[in-house]
Amino acid sequence: xxxxxxxxxxxxxxxxxxxxxxxxxxxxxxxxxxxxxxxxxxxxxxxxxxxxxxxxxxxxxxxxxxxxxxxxxxxxxxxxxxxxxxxxxxxxxxxxxxxxxxxxxxxxxxxxx
Amino acid sequence: xxxxxxxxxxxxxxxxxxxxxxxxxxxxxxxxxxxxxxxxxxxxxxxxxxxxxxxxxxxxxxxxxxxxxxxxxxxxxxxxxxxxxxxxxxxxxxxxxxxxxxxxxxxxxxxxx
Numbered sequence: 001x002x003x004x005x006x007x008x009x010x011x012x013x014x015x016x017x018x019x020x021x022x023x024x025x026x027x028x029x030x031x032x033x034x035x036x037x038x039x040x041x042x043x044x045x046x047x048x049x050x051x052x053x054x055x056x057x058x059x060x061x062x063x064x065x066x067x068x069x070x071x072x073x074x075x076x077x078x079x080x081x082x083x084x085x086x087x088x089x090x091x092x093x094x095x096x097x098x099x100x101x102x103x104x105x106x107x108x109x110x111x112x113x
Numbered sequence: 114x115x116x117x118x119x120x121x122x123x124x125x126x127x128x129x130x131x132x133x134x135x136x137x138x139x140x141x142x143x144x145x146x147x148x149x150x151x152x153x154x155x156x157x158x159x160x161x162x163x164x165x166x167x168x169x170x171x172x173x174x175x176x177x178x179x180x181x182x183x184x185x186x187x188x189x190x191x192x193x194x195x196x197x198x199x200x201x202x203x204x205x206x207x208x209x210x211x212x213x214x215x216x217x218x219x220x221x222x223x224x225x226x
Contacts, residue, residue: 004156006156042216042218042219043216043219044216099212101147101159101162102157102159103159104157104158106156
């Protein structure tokens, strides 16, 4: 069964460093998303991406964040200069149709020291 | 945008007992509702969804949920739980405009033998 894959599963980084989280969405999906979950808190929407551009973003998704679909398969989330409060589980998700269900990856845990 | 409330952070229950996990959302206008499950060290998996039609929705693993427009609720139920149902359960809602789900904080279901 096709699935969304994310790498790395866990990354530890120093404050101020750049981090890139990678996702391979399901191959025939057209809509891509990043969510995050700070430990013990809600799963929060960050950004959605369709047709090679951001379609929506939340207040969390500030200038430190960027997304890219560099080729036909990968979808990346970059945090330019990490802060302690960026420590969270980051989930990638995709769907084929706008009204369809989201398929999630297993998440990438980011720890900022 | 929707807001989603899951009143119970943790629900302990004995094996083979029935369980209800509560979820309330903020707006009934063109609402789409979802329940996701997250097993330890795994991603979010869709249990069931309500888009339209019958208010009683059946999902995987014997779970069902009922859309109640007057009470703005979408509670998840299972008549007899199993140890393997121990997991984190997330309720999510989206509006017809954006189709981007907003998640609740999650409810940890703990099934005891």
